[in-house]
Amino acid sequence: MEIFERIEDRGYPTDYLLSRVRSRRVLYKNFIAGESPVEIWRHLLKEYRWIYIQMNGALRNIFRRFFIYFELRTIFICLRYKKGEYEKIEELLRFSLLSDDIKELLMGDSDIMTAIGGVEGAFLSISDRFGGLKEIFMKDGFRGFEQELTDVYFENTIDSKLHHAIKDFFTYVIDSRNIIAVYKHIRWQMHDYPSFINGGSVKEARLRRIFERQDISGITTLVQKLTGIITDAGNIENSLLKRTTRFLRETARDPLCIGVILDHLWRCHMETIEAELIH
């Protein structure tokens, strides 16, 4: 079973898309201004789908991992809605890039275990490391399943051959997730170790040491060192997101590099989240 829908490659040159995206960057904010949260997310999915369709085969290969990462959210939400909210699932999958087989599993009458098994099967086509998701779901429920799929996806992605901009992007995201996990575990006084994702630029041993010492100031120092932004405990996530945004903006300065597209996709995502929060 494939993860993504097969969309015909129209063979548009990369320069064509880079140029369109550069012109479009400023317009996206206007698209979503004043819209309801549902509409805002619909715009984001439409934009992502539009960009994916405009890409040629080479670009799709480069960005595939990025798009799957964003479709993980769609899969998780659909599985959670599967208990009966079919209209919401249909709405989410309208502009999704997921294959018809997966859409059928998420939308159809199949029970949750069959759907989880189908998702596992689709991800097994990427790597054997995705095996055992069904058992994890039976043991730990949705939360455990989502955590495991995301962690394995990141680790598998960072180990695969990627364009340097995409690889750096995933490294930044892994760093953010690991640091935030440590922070939450300390803040909520959880005694078990957070599950760390391998492949970030911050070593796991360092994060473990911070957790063992229950050292919130150690986290803020680490974040300050990584981002160059003086931060307090309440602003850790924000600072890490700013670090990713800044990196992508720098990558996008080269007008002939795919960083322009990556920056646009990330910017759309961030603006969507901001617009949703304001609403």
Place this chain on the structure above:
Amino acid sequence: MEKVLIALAAALAIGLTAIATAWAQSRIGSAGAGTLAEKPELSGTIIILLAIPETMVILGFVVATMILLMIK
């Protein structure tokens, strides 16, 4: 032998500049098409940008002609 070398020099002068122009125009053309799809009001600018690399092949042609006129 000298005539052959002069003819080769003329061929290179026009050939290399033609390839360079073609490459530049293909990239400017595709980027221009992308820009026009989003901002049609920029068509005048795009035509000018597309014409700029044409000067390379024109100069190549002039140089090739001058080289060939040397053969006498």
